[in-house]
Amino acid sequence: MTSITLAQGDITRQTADAIVNAANSSLLGGGGVDGAIHRRGGPAVLDACRALRASRYGKGLTTGAAVATTAGNLDAQWVIHTVGPVWSPTEDRSDLLASCHRESLRVADELGARTVAFPAVSTGVYRWPIDDAARIAVETVRNTRTSVEEVRFVLFDDRAYDAFSRQLG
Template sequence: MDIRLVRGDITEQHVDAVVNAANSSLLGGGGVDGAIHRRGGPDILAECRELRASKYGRGLPTGRAVATTAGRLPARWVIHTVGPVHSATEDRTELLASCYRESLRVADELGARSVAFPAVSAGVYGWPMDDAARVAVRTVQETSTTVSEIRFVLFGDEAYAAFDRAVRGPDPKHAP
């Protein structure tokens, strides 16, 4: 599996599937979620409404993933996943890892070979960027998948640097 880091806009990625850091309503929101819905157009929202009317009446549970069309995005599909809100008093790491595993499971079911991920939960959900990067990279590296290319599409320099450190691993000069 090839892991790449990209500075930029996830809505511009030419991949089989982009992952949306969605809220449980699946009906759009801010950040990555809002950008994907705006750029992808009404077809994404229409499929999300169908999912809410059928399988996910109470919303998509945290850590789960589901796919829709990508509408006008240059990808074929959007895989929506709901990340956990960071908590200083409760370890929700497994829920964050589940977002990546479940997204790859859905990608495999779709036959996707290239997937672009945002930094799930590291925005408005408050997950510390270095830890979010560590969990994301470790989880995709340890998950059995037929996806051959994974892109982490990162909006800012802080996120890019954190994911770069996570991909490269600890610096041996600073190891104990």
């Protein structure tokens, strides 16, 4: 059974087999977690993303999908990039947010990763309400068959940490 743990702080400072990046569809970096991972990971991460864009992902990565690259200078072997949905008050996109977590775990299994650090996907500039995002993330990890031994949600602030903590009971 997969252990789910929480940490508060900077995901780029975590030690794990794989670190999940809340990427934008271009895979070429951006703001928030995405920008931080690209900055700390260094040019190797961007080079690997450019290679993906030049091959299988010419139009970018679709929402809910996941793909891995090297982790560059991060204390991990891989970065698993996933594109979260933008929150909408008029359209239920919960399945896409759940897919980010399921697909990231599927990629982690393919890689043989045993420890995976996730951010709170879609809760930054994509505006997903933190309590709902925490519910979807925790439920999805609990209900996904995986060989990953530890999923660590790395939450940037007290509000996010508290929301995930409530979901873990």
